Amino acid sequence: MTEQPTTEALAGSPQLEVFRIIDERLQDAVQREEETDYRSANATRRTQTIGRVSLIVAAVLTLPVFYLIWTLVGAMGLITDRMAAMHEQVGLMEANFDEVAVRVSRINVSVANMSNRIAVIVPMEQRLLSMREDVGVISASMGGIAPNVNGIDQILGGMDQNLQQINHVFGFLNRDVFRMRQNVNQMSSPMRMIPFFGQ
Numbered sequence: 001m002t003e004q005p006t007t008e009a010l011a012g013s014p015q016l017e018v019f020r021i022i023d024e025r026l027q028d029a030v031q032r033e034e035e036t037d038y039r040s041a042n043a044t045r046r047t048q049t050i051g052r053v054s055l056i057v058a059a060v061l062t063l064p065v066f067y068l069i070w071t072l073v074g075a076m077g078l079i080t081d082r083m084a085a086m087h088e089q090v091g092l093m094e095a096n097f098d099e100v101a102v103r104v105s106r107i108n109v110s111v112a113n114m115s116n117r118i119a120v121i122v123p124m125e126q127r128l129l130s131m132r133e134d135v136g137v138i139s140a141s142m143g144g145i146a147p148n149v150n151g152i153d154q155i156l157g158g159m160d161q162n163l164q165q166i167n168h169v170f171g172f173l174n175r176d177v178f179r180m181r182q183n184v185n186q187m188s189s190p191m192r193m194i195p196f197f198g199q
Helices: 003-013 013-114 121-193
Strands: none
Touching: 013 121
């Protein structure tokens, strides 16, 4: 009989109301803290997953990229060798052209002297023989130029093959870079769907 008035008296007391409000606020604070921890844990887990996937993709693509770079360096070395060989062939051609120029100048001198010695048959015959020898030397020099031109054609053909290899290498590099970009976009797409992660 005495407990019922006491309970009714406490029910309307301001102290019990204050305790109830404090308890509700504490429960709300704990719930908000748990939600914040849950979101932070999910964000950390997603970040770790993305980092691991990025490291795996980088590790997988490192070897092909280094192989392509090594192939490119090798092709550049072959092109350098071809250019050096072509430079040697051009040097030989220049020497042959110089010899041809000397022989042509001698022919010009011989023709100029023929007009002064037209009356003398024996010297003219000797000049003609000398001219014949010069023409033979010119013919031999031109014959030596032909293999050099063929060698340059072969060198240019090899350079064309090396340039094609370089084009293939750049094609592979572009393909790998495109794949990496697609992988990064796929990994970052879940983060774009989460509104609080991007803030």
